[in-house]
Amino acid sequence: MRRLFAVCQKELQAYLWTPTTYFALAVYMLLTGLLFYTNFVMYQPSILDYRLVLGDTLSMLVFVVPLLTMRLVAEEFRQGTDELLLTSPVSVTEIMIGKFLASLGMLLILVLCSLAYPVVMSFYGSLDWTLVFTSVIGLFMLGAAMMAIGLFASTLSQHQMMSAVVSFILLLVFWMLDSFGGQTGASAALQQWLEPFSLTARFDSFTKGLLNGADVMYYVTVAALFLLFSIQVVERKRWR
Amino acid sequence: MKKWLGHTNSMVLSIAAVGIFILLTLFLRSLGGFQLDLTAGKQYTLSDQTLTTIQGVKENVRLIAFTVSTSQNQKLNRDVTDMLNEYAKRNNKLKVEQYDLNQEPILAKQYGITAASIVLVQGEKKRVIDIGSLFTQAQGSSEGAYQFTGEEKLTSGLLALSSTRQGKVVFLTGHEEIPLSQMTELSSSLAQDNVKAEEVQLNQAGSVPKDASVLAIVGPERDISVTELKSIRTYLNDGGKLFMALGFHPNMGSSWKNLDALAADYGVKDTHAIVVDQEQTNTLGPLWTVPTFGSHAITDKLAPSNLYPVLSLSIALQAGEQKDWKTTLLLKSSAASYGEMNIQGLLNNETQKDDKDPQGPLDLGYAVEGKDGKPKAVILGTSALLSDTEISTGGNRDFVLNSLNYVQEHSDGLTIRPRQEQDFKVAYLTAAQAKTVLAISVVGLPLLFAVVGILLWWRRRSA
Numbered sequence: 260m261r262r263l264f265a266v267c268q269k270e271l272q273a274y275l276w277t278p279t280t281y282f283a284l285a286v287y288m289l290l291t292g293l294l295f296y297t298n299f300v301m302y303q304p305s306i307l308d309y310r311l312v313l314g315d316t317l318s319m320l321v322f323v324v325p326l327l328t329m330r331l332v333a334e335e336f337r338q339g340t341d342e343l344l345l346t347s348p349v350s351v352t353e354i355m356i357g358k359f360l361a362s363l364g365m366l367l368i369l370v371l372c373s374l375a376y377p378v379v380m381s382f383y384g385s386l387d388w389t390l391v392f393t394s395v396i397g398l399f400m401l402g403a404a405m406m407a408i409g410l411f412a413s414t415l416s417q418h419q420m421m422s423a424v425v426s427f428i429l430l431l432v433f434w435m436l437d438s439f440g441g442q443t444g445a446s447a448a449l450q451q452w453l454e455p456f457s458l459t460a461r462f463d464s465f466t467k468g469l470l471n472g473a474d475v476m477y478y479v480t481v482a483a484l485f486l487l488f489s490i491q492v493v494e495r496k497r498w499r
Numbered sequence: 500m501k502k503w504l505g506h507t508n509s510m511v512l513s514i515a516a517v518g519i520f521i522l523l524t525l526f527l528r529s530l531g532g533f534q535l536d537l538t539a540g541k542q543y544t545l546s547d548q549t550l551t552t553i554q555g556v557k558e559n560v561r562l563i564a565f566t567v568s569t570s571q572n573q574k575l576n577r578d579v580t581d582m583l584n585e586y587a588k589r590n591n592k593l594k595v596e597q598y599d600l601n602q603e604p605i606l607a608k609q610y611g612i613t614a615a616s617i618v619l620v621q622g623e624k625k626r627v628i629d630i631g632s633l634f635t636q637a638q639g640s641s642e643g644a645y646q647f648t649g650e651e652k653l654t655s656g657l658l659a660l661s662s663t664r665q666g667k668v669v670f671l672t673g674h675e676e677i678p679l680s681q682m683t684e685l686s687s688s689l690a691q692d693n694v695k696a697e698e699v700q701l702n703q704a705g706s707v708p709k710d711a712s713v714l715a716i717v718g719p720e721r722d723i724s725v726t727e728l729k730s731i732r733t734y735l736n737d738g739g740k741l742f743m744a745l746g747f748h749p750n751m752g753s754s755w756k757n758l759d760a761l762a763a764d765y766g767v768k769d770t771h772a773i774v775v776d777q778e779q780t781n782t783l784g785p786l787w788t789v790p791t792f793g794s795h796a797i798t799d800k801l802a803p804s805n806l807y808p809v810l811s812l813s814i815a816l817q818a819g820e821q822k823d824w825k826t827t828l829l830l831k832s833s834a835a836s837y838g839e840m841n842i843q844g845l846l847n848n849e850t851q852k853d854d855k856d857p858q859g860p861l862d863l864g865y866a867v868e869g870k871d872g873k874p875k876a877v878i879l880g881t882s883a884l885l886s887d888t889e890i891s892t893g894g895n896r897d898f899v900l901n902s903l904n905y906v907q908e909h910s911d912g913l914t915i916r917p918r919q920e921q922d923f924k925v926a927y928l929t930a931a932q933a934k935t936v937l938a939i940s941v942v943g944l945p946l947l948f949a950v951v952g953i954l955l956w957w958r959r960r961s962a
Contacts, residue, residue, distance in 0.1 A: 278959070281952030289945035296941050300933045302570070304925035372944065379939055383926035389537050451594070455528045456521075464534065467581060469543055471588075472533035477524055484520045491509045 262349045266357025270331070271364045280365065283326040288372060291316035295376045307384045309377045309391050310466040313398070316373070317462065320405055321434055325426035327365055328409025329419040331358045332493065336417035345496060355410070355490045359482075362406040370399050390468045397465020400478040401458060405430055407485035414492040433458045433481075529591065542918055543585050549654045553589045556657060560593050561620040562586065565600040565612050566630065572615075574923050579617065579630055582649045586657075619656045626656040632687065635891050635917070646917040659693045666694035666907050668742070669711040673700040673727075675720035677746075677886050682717070684890050688900055694907070701727040707734035712907045714739055718746035718882030719758060728757040732764070740875060740906045741765075741867075746882030747773060747812035749842055765867040766821030767878045772838025773845055774813045774861050774880075775852070787811050788836065788863075789893065793828030795866050797877070797901045806894030814880035815861035824875060829864040829902075836861060866905065877902045 274280050294315045299305050332355075335341040344354055377391045412426030413419075437457035439450060454460055461478065464471040527533070536544045545553075562583045566576040580597055587593040600607050600615055610618045615630040633649045668689060670679055679686055679698055686696040699708060701723075707714050707730060714734060716723075723731070735741055743762060745751075752771040759769045776788035789807050792798035801807070808830070815838040818826040836859030837852045839845050852858075864879040879902075884895040928936070 276955065278952040278956035281948045281955065285945045285948035285952060288948055289941065292940035292945060296937055300928060300936050304927045306573075307924040307926055375944060376940065379936055383928060383932065384924050386924075387539075389539070393537055451591075455524050463584070467543060468536070468538035470535040470537065473524075473527035473530060476527050480520050480523055484516055487516050488513060491513050494509060495506065 263353040263357045263360075266349060266354050267360040267364075270358050270361030273330075274327075274361060274365050277330075279330070280327065283323055284369065284372065286326075287319055287323040287369065290319045290322075291373065291376070294319075295379075299376075299380065305380075305383060307380055307386055309380065309386065309394055312376055312380070313373075313394055313466060316376075317398070317401070317459070318434075320402060321427065321430045323369070324402070324405040324409045324430060325412070325423040327369075328362055328406055328413050328426060329423040330413070331362065331410050332413040332489070333417055333419045333422040337419070341493075341496065345493075351493045352490050355486060355493060359407060359410055359486055359489075362410060363403055366399060366402040366406055370395055370402065373398060387468075390466065393468050393470060394466045396470070397462050397474075400465075400475060401462050404458065404478040404481040404485075407482040407489070408433065411485040411489045411492070414489045430458075436460075528588075540919055542920070543581070545585060545589075545650060546654075549586075549650055550589065552654045552657050553586055553593070555661065556590050556592045557661075558592065558621055560657065560660060561618075562593055562595045562653075563610070563618040563620065564595070564597045564630075565603070565607050565610075565616050565618070566597065567600050567615045574920075575630070575634055576615075578647050578920060579633065579649060582647075582653065583617070586653065617653065617656075619653075619660055621660045624660055626659055628652050628656055629687075632684070644919060644921055647920045648917040651917065655688070662693055666712040666909070667708070667710055668694055668696050668713045668715050668903060668907075669699045669708055670696060671701065671714060671716045671719070671723075671731075672698045673702055674723060676716065677718040677882060681886050681888075682890070684887050684896070685885055685899060688896065689903065694903075701730050706730045707739060709737075712740065713742050713903065715742040715744075715903075716758070716761075717742075717744045717885050720746075720748045722755050723757045723761070725757060728761060731761060735764075735875075742877050742903060742906055744879040744882035744885060745769060745814050747814065749846060751814070752842065762816075762878050763819075765824050765865075765876050765878060766819050766826050767865055767867070768817040768819055769880070770815045770817055770838060770840075770857065770861075771842075772815045772840050772857055772861070773842065774810075774815055774832050774836055774859075774863065775839050776832050776836035776859070788813060788832045790830040790832055790863055791860075792830065795827045795829055797866060797898070797905045798829055801894050801897055801901065806897045808884055808895045808898045809889070809893035810863065810881040811883050811889065812881070813863050815857060815863065816865065816878065816880045817862060818865055824867050824869060826865040826867050828862055829866055829877070830879070830881075831860040831862050834860050866902075874906045874908055877906050 295312050298312050298315060332341075335344060345351070374391075374395065377386055380386055408429050409426040412429055413422040415425055416422050433456070435457070437450065437454040437460045439453055455477075458481075461474040464474050534543075536542070564579055564583055566572075566579065568576065580595070583595045583597075587595045598606060600612065607613070610616075610620075610625065610627065612618065612627065617628040617630060619626040619628070633647060633652055635646045635648065666689075670676065670682075672678065679696060682696075689696050694712070699711075701707070711734070714731060731741075741761075745758065745762075748755075751769075755769065755771075762769055773786070774788050775785045777785050788810050790810060792802050792807070810830075813832070815832075818828070838857040838859075838861050839852075840855045840857075841849070841853070844851075863881060864877070866874065867876040867878065868874050883889050884892070885899055890896045890899065
């Protein structure tokens, strides 16, 4: 466990001392800020409901998460430090969980930054803080699942850009699973099959003030699944 | 060999993990309502009746919402779709579809929809619920508050889809009763339960239709004739059921001989005294009363939810001994009330208790059942609560629907309490406030991170 936290600490420091992290956060805050401004201010009277703002800003995660996760493992491969890691006493599982926990640390910063919007809204009237609270939990869980997907994408290549592109595509597919298919016939049946696996469809209940067991477990299992995939991909290096 | 084993292990583990993930996701989703509702009014916690109804759906049902999107009704549309999704979560036979009515006019036409509605489709059967009817103004609440009766209507709709039963409530006309055109909310609530409502004028029809499950006499102002009384008695003696709601009329004491005789057939005496209640009343005055309930299947589910009817100009009734029928008290006024016998005085606004006036509590309604325990009649000393103007007040609608369900021997009548909702809270921002929001959210925060990023980059470059 101590080795796991050492990896986590090292990765977190790497995050905090990398300019890319802050540029990614700046891009995220700029885009979500613009969406927030458009939703909250451009149409008067302003509606004091965090759910209306969050819905639009959420999609920005698809762009930001790949930027935050692309270097996690790809950079090790590129610099050749993966050899050192794989031959060290730290197990691959510990390394990957440590990196994942570090990415969750970054996610926490991002979620806390997003809280700026409800705080700004609260200056102009009373806000339902229960909904904000459950929405923030939902945002963190959704982000955690996405970070795990990003981590997995990062294990697939030594090129950070390639990892980011793969991560973006994977996230986009999971994001839009409930949009594939139509309303009738076979395509409706396909949609019904895919919809439970969509990242976005699971988020709604959090914004309504609900903590739905199935939704919470979905995000946890997605994160666990991609963490396992990541471990398996890195383990393969041992057998090469 | 070792390399091959390693790859195989990895592959098997990954495939097993994917399988577990898929099965777990589908299994947990099938549990549906496994959730913690943290909203203030437990807005997403469905009633036991609804949950039983949802679990009872065995065939695929499409829940199609045709909404009209305007800035004013965003919140209302959201209430509707949220509710539909809560239902769909609990049974995968229920599928939600949402369309904008203005963008899908052809599809809407297929279902005969011209206003925002929910259409429930099960095979060839369909039910239409008008979305406008789901929302009513909340009384005595803060500005922007409203009541949402979506759960009751949708659950009724689902029950009606799967139900094979049919009913017909025939409303007597010809004596200045409250016409069906003024009881449209009641008719639509009955229709959701596959119960038709139609009017009959006995002078024309000659007899009460044989397929009528109930004969309803609501607020007659003139007495029925001897011939009509005979027809009604024939219908009732042949197994028909009676729902009688008497309303105030100045000449009721002298001219309601046949109506009184009909009530007396079931051991109920009309005292012709108007209830004046200074205690259990609302702000409208002493001629309004909020009665308490007697213990009966009609009222037992209402009392725990505080769904008490609000009655106006009620007539006090009395139950006498009757060998063939058992009468059970449904409603009574407070002990502080009395029955005003001086109707002329009442009309001249002179309401004062004297020796002739009976002291409260006064009985206002009874359920009547035969020796076999089967429902026969509900007789009320009040009628205005069925009209469109009063049916939404207090627990009026629940009480009336429960009464009609009881008398028709429909034991699954719904009494789901409407949800109290709050519209969006809004704020009008000044130009200066808008600039502040812009400065914080679009300029300040992104710039902060960008500056930190640039500083780090600069430091690395110069290191």
